[in-house]
Amino acid sequence: MKAAAALTNGLWLGASTGAWVRYQRALTRPESTQRDVLARLIAINADSAYGRAHGFAKVRSYEDFCRRVPIVDYDTLEPWVTRIRDGESNVLTDEPVARLVPTSGSSGARKLIPFTRGLQRSFNAAIGAWMLDLxxxxxxxxxxxxxxxxxxxxxxxAEESAAVPIGFDDxxxxxxxxxxxxxxxxxxxxxxxxxxxxxxxxxxxxxxxxxxxxxxxxxxxxxxxxxxxxxxxxxxxxxxxxxxxxxxxxxxxxxxxxxxxxxxxxxxxxxxxxxxxxxxxxxxxxxxxxxxxxxxxxxxxxxxxxxxxxxxxxxxxxxxKGLLATEACISIPFAGRHPIAITSHFFEFADAQGNTCLAHALREGEVYTVIVTTAGGLWRYRLGDLVEVDGFVGATPSLRFLGREGGISDLCGEKLAEPFVTHALEEACRRFHLAPRFALLAPEVGENQNRHYTLFIEGDFPAALLPHLDARLRDNPHYAVCRELGQLKPVHGCRIAADAYEIYCRVMSAPGSRIGDIKPRMLSTRTDWRSHFRRNA
Structure with a gap:
């Protein structure tokens, strides 16, 4: 058994050696690596419908690319994906789309992500480098x-008919x-x-x-x-x-x-x-x-x-793990950190003021949202993930996932953001030596329209946790004002006996998606979680 496993693993790792070598070298030169990735993607997709519509043939630099190609979300790309689904070729890429892979959005609505041989090679480049380093x-x-x-x-x-296969078996x-x-x-x-x-x-x-x-x-x-x-x-x-x-x-x-x-x-x-x-x-x-x-x-x-x-x-x-999505591999575990997968896709990052910059220009300690261009046909696609730069490997930034962009809960002006809530929850759990398997803060509207936030948590927790968390949330001045004015009541708690994450996944899943497609969150804007946890308990 050991010999057979070693042989099979050795063959796979041997096939990954090139990816590891290229990635190791690229870490010291992220700017030139990323510009090469962009130039290659533009050149091979210039004759696609999207490429013709945005003048790829005239793009000579990143600056040209920015002027001609807008930053988009899935709603903007969906009509193009529908054309692929209906059987049209050369829509977002010159390369054929092998499959449309379902994934869930923040609300649970399904997105279909084009998957091509080029995107497969991009994933292999990242996963191969990660595994050999491991x-x-x-x-x-x-x-x-x-x-x-x-x-x-x-x-x-019931899956509606489609000219392109939808989903992977595993x-x-x-x-x-x-x-x-x-x-x-x-x-x-x-x-x-x-x-x-x-x-x-x-x-x-x-x-x-x-x-x-x-x-x-x-x-x-x-x-x-x-x-x-x-x-x-x-x-x-x-x-x-x-x-x-x-x-x-x-x-x-x-x-x-x-x-x-x-x-x-x-x-x-x-x-x-x-x-x-x-x-x-x-x-x-x-x-x-x-x-x-x-x-x-x-x-x-x-x-x-x-x-x-x-x-x-x-x-x-x-x-x-690094930050891996259905759409792209953003970072991988490597050399003790999580550097950007710079040999796999082309990356841009938007700061809090909306300014975009390339990977090599990121600053440690700053928070950005990820914009990615892939061989699967996502062009300047706003992924919706917030990341913080926590160091560098060579000259390449290492990223820590903070949460989803736009994860703002605002019942009455409190404007709670997911990264802030995540930090507050982690601090509160450390204070009481807790490591729950599942914790989710969500707004609720109770009797007489009383508004408050509820911590849905798996397992037992001390009563003092809730006022402590409420105090940490008051570090947000908007939340503090809402509490002082009585617009928000103190944080409530709801203990879940077991299977909380599984229930969460069932609620958040889009048709055809899998548990691995669903990114975990610590803050939800939904007000109906209590009914879901009761119904599925």
């Missing part, structure tokens, strides 16, 4: 299988070709598990596959709560899981389509079952003694459950 830090992860995020399918409902399809096959060969659990009829069966089968892999070395998921929910399910089905490891069977086989059921069986392993029985469900280090790295989101709303995961795994490296 192996350089933790060489032993190549000696065993890995668990890569598998999101259970979210029902898409995340490994982003890599494509030989890289996809090599990665799938190292999976500790087959991606077909996403087809489970219900979440409990999905978790059971996933745990069963993982327990059958004593040499598990790497776990890569999106939100840290995804993993802690898996570990919680260990205790609930422990005896059945151990029995299935011993027999090679799977007790939830019938919850999967017939074509998936053969994948759930395995060679009986009484010896492994005895090891598991002796360890028990709470000793993760004994279940997988070779587990070395867990990769997951660690910024924004994921910061608190990220620290909870660190406490659960004191002997495992918990690596915060």
């Amino acid at each position: 192996v350089r830090q933790y060489p032993s992860i190549t000696w065993g299988p890995a668990y890569w995020s598998i999101s259970p399918a979210i029902s898409a409902g 995340d490994s399809a982003y890599l494509g070709g030989i890289r996809q096959r090599l990665v799938e060969a190292t999976f500790a659990a087959p991606s077909a598990l996403r087809l489970a009829a219900d979440t409990d069966s999905f978790r059971y089968a996933t745990l069963l596959c993982l327990l059958r892999q004593p040499e598990l070395r790497l776990i890569s998921v999106w939100h840290p709560s995804f993993l802690t929910l898996l570990w919680d399910a260990l205790s609930n089905g422990w005896n059945e899981l151990v029995a299935d490891v011993a027999s090679g069977d799977c007790q939830c086989r019938d919850a999967f389509p017939a074509e998936v059921q053969p994948l759930l069986g395995a060679t009986p392993s009484p010896r492994r079952a005895r090891v598991l029985e002796a360890a028990g469900p709470s000793e993760i280090a004994k279940l997988w003694p070779g587990l070395e790295v867990v990769s997951c989101w660690g910024d924004g709303q994921a910061g608190l459950p990220f620290r909870d995961l660190q406490k659960r795994h004191p002997h495992v490296a918990i690596q915060a």
